Every structure is written in structure tokens, then in C-alpha cells.
Amino acid sequence: MRLPNAIEKFVELFSQLPSIGPRMARRLAFYFISTDKQTFTSLTQALSQLQTLDRCPRCFFIKETEQTYCSICADPKRDKATVAIVEKETSVLSIEQMGKFRGTYLILGNLKNGQLQKSQQRRLQRLKQIATEELGGAFKECIIATNPTTEGDVLAHIIKQELGTHAQRITRLGRGMPTGGDVEFADEETLGSAFEGRQ
Structure with missing residues (x-):
């Protein structure tokens, strides 16, 4: 079964993180997909704010x-x-x-x-x-x-x-x-x- 490209790309990137393999990355992808827009926006903002650190x-x-x-x-x-x-x-x-x-x-x-x-x-x-x-x-x-x-x-x-x-x-x-x-x-x-x- 082939997943949408957006999920495949997400899994590819998140699998590179420490302690996260492909299975956990897929779980995270489906969690993000099913979460409400406000929570999703808050998560992406928090992730983006990490780039402001030095x-x-x-x-x-x-x-x-x-x-x-x-x-x-x-x-x-x-x-x-x-x-x-x-x-x-x-x-x-x-x-x-x-x-x-x-x-x-x-x-x-x-x-x-x-x-x-x-x-x-x-x-x-x-x-x-x-x-x-x-x-x-x-x-x-x-x-x-x-x-x-x-x-x-x-x-x-x-x-x-x-x-x-x-x-x-x-x-x-x-x-x-x-x-x-x-x-x-x-x-x-x-x-x-x-x-x-x-x-």
C-alpha cells in the first residue's frame, strides 16, 4: 500500500530523529493529521520557534x-x-x-x-x-x-x-x-x- 507523498516525506524526515523509527514516525503523522487545527498550528509554531534559539x-x-x-x-x-x-x-x-x-x-x-x-x-x-x-x-x-x-x-x-x-x-x-x-x-x-x- 502506498501512502500519500506528504506522509512518506514526513516519515522519511522524522525517522532521522533520535529514538524515532519509521513506525513511530507514521504514528506521529497520523496523530498530526487527526488533531484539530488549533493544536496542529500550536505544534508547528513551537517547532518553528526552536529555530530562534542559539x-x-x-x-x-x-x-x-x-x-x-x-x-x-x-x-x-x-x-x-x-x-x-x-x-x-x-x-x-x-x-x-x-x-x-x-x-x-x-x-x-x-x-x-x-x-x-x-x-x-x-x-x-x-x-x-x-x-x-x-x-x-x-x-x-x-x-x-x-x-x-x-x-x-x-x-x-x-x-x-x-x-x-x-x-x-x-x-x-x-x-x-x-x-x-x-x-x-x-x-x-x-x-x-x-x-x-x-x-
Whole structure:
């Protein structure tokens, strides 16, 4: 059976999103088709408004376009000398929900092919620049909060090599996190234990 072109195109595009395969994309397509116009319009406006957001030049989290920095980097109560290096934005959200970390972040991205991509090299360079220009050469502590996976371990090793002289102390989250786990999905207690047990 052939579906209308509009649905096929929708499924093709939405199947590229994380955790959404063709079956889920078809479900979403039929949901959108059957929803009322007001809800559909609200959803498309919300999706369109995501394009108005920008990246924070300090940590690479999301910020409002008119803001200089994201709300975390702009907060004067944050400890700018302590930075947690994570792979993705959702890890920041999970750590923030824990409510125990008062430092800042660097979103580095996932490791691909066992080496840093150019964008990741630029982000680490930005972190070194912050250490040099704002902190007298070194962060007080860099917490490597990459996922406890093979790729996360390799990325942690690369980060340690890159930041060796730009941090007084480099630690890694403790293994309260299961091997192969994802920071994003850890509960607050597990994540809290991992922060307390960092080495």
C-alpha cells in the first residue's frame, strides 16, 4: 500500500530523529493529521520557534538569541572555576535536576570514529581560552561527566590529555552509573552518588 507523498516525506524526515523509527514516525503523522487545527498550528509554531534559539558561546548549551550567554553561564552565583564536561544537552538537564552541582558546563558532543571532530576541538579550545583569560590559566576542577560507555571512556581519556595543564584537578564521575548507561536517564540519587564518587 502506498501512502500519500506528504506522509512518506514526513516519515522519511522524522525517522532521522533520535529514538524515532519509521513506525513511530507514521504514528506521529497520523496523530498530526487527526488533531484539530488549533493544536496542529500550536505544534508547528513551537517547532518553528526552536529555530530562534542559539548556542551559548561559553558552554554550547541553548540560549535565547538576544542573550549573550545561557542562563547557567550568566548566573553570577555559579562557580566558574568548576566545569562539568558532558556529551549532550540532556545530560546538563539531568545534572541540573539533581540540584547539587553549582559549576558550569561544556557540551562536547559524542565521540565519532574514536577521535575528536573539528567542532569538538573548537569547543575544547574555547574551554582552554576561558581558563587562560578568566581563571589565570587553569580551572579549579574539570569533571568529566561522559557516559560510562566505551566511547565515553575514550572521550574521557582524550579530554584528560587535552586539558592536562588547564585544570588543577581532573575527575571523572564515579561508577554509580552502570557501564553502558546514559547520564540523561540516571535518577537523581544515582547521579548524585556518581558526582560524590568522582575520582
